[in-house]
Amino acid sequence: MIEKETRSQDDVDLPWQVVVHNDPVNLMTYVTMVFQRVFGYPREKAERHMLEVHQKGRSILWSGMRERAELYVQQLHGYLLLATLEKVR
Amino acid sequence: MCSSCMGISCSQRSKKSVDMEICRREDKLEISELDPFLAELLRQIPASTNPEGAPAAEKRLFSPPADRSKTEQCSEWKLYVEPELRRLFRTATETVAADLEQLNGNEKPFANRKLRIPTQHADAWLNALNQARLVIAAKYNFSDGELCDHYRSPIGSRRDLGLFQLNFYGFLQEFILREIDGCPEKTSN
Numbered sequence: 001m002i003e004k005e006t007r008s009q010d011d012v013d014l015p016w017q018v019v020v021h022n023d024p025v026n027l028m029t030y031v032t033m034v035f036q037r038v039f040g041y042p043r044e045k046a047e048r049h050m051l052e053v054h055q056k057g058r059s060i061l062w063s064g065m066r067e068r069a070e071l072y073v074q075q076l077h078g079y080l081l082l083a084t085l086e087k088v089r
Numbered sequence: 090m091c092s093s094c095m096g097i098s099c100s101q102r103s104k105k106s107v108d109m110e111i112c113r114r115e116d117k118l119e120i121s122e123l124d125p126f127l128a129e130l131l132r133q134i135p136a137s138t139n140p141e142g143a144p145a146a147e148k149r150l151f152s153p154p155a156d157r158s159k160t161e162q163c164s165e166w167k168l169y170v171e172p173e174l175r176r177l178f179r180t181a182t183e184t185v186a187a188d189l190e191q192l193n194g195n196e197k198p199f200a201n202r203k204l205r206i207p208t209q210h211a212d213a214w215l216n217a218l219n220q221a222r223l224v225i226a227a228k229y230n231f232s233d234g235e236l237c238d239h240y241r242s243p244i245g246s247r248r249d250l251g252l253f254q255l256n257f258y259g260f261l262q263e264f265i266l267r268e269i270d271g272c273p274e275k276t277s278n
Contacts, residue, residue, distance in 0.1 A: 026219065074174075082152055
């Protein structure tokens, strides 16, 4: 039990990242709009990330505390984007 | 990702070609000169969002939030988040279905139709169209090459019709996005 609690605390403290993966169906303009809305990024930054997803297959959109990262992933799934939560190595 | 579907031709079966028109009038997005074929494709949006019977489509709509090896994280997601996502997707589809009731009027069966979408429903339309596109793509397992083929005729196999449907819905998404552009809402800090 103590061990589990310690691990959970680590999970909370370590930085996490929100990763978006490429999907051949989603429109580029749609993905850009989603990044603007969810993260509040200006269009240029949103487009840069969108192009990174398109060309490299994935892009790290945000990193920080786990709770916020989880919320972002949930919002991205609400827009039907392929998004995952990963622990920063 | 798919770059654009704007080159879609919407009147391939008509001898006297009247192109579908799409524009914004005050607080509504108006699609006019909808021929019966395109009107039918629009009517099929709600049904097309249903992934039932297609495990690949279900898997795509409800993809895991992490590597599948993170079983605890994935099972918590399934328990707490997935029902919320299902509710969100269903609400968007119901909004679209209600707007599509306009196409069920008593006009002549082969007359061109008009559809007015309130701009406050734009997000629901974007969501439902995206659901439908993802489900169709998963059901037919289209290749990247096929997904970039925006000019394929809908006349032929069921698969060709599916690709046309996917592109037509993408065309509508592009239009809606263009019209709501300039007023992006930040949903979280």
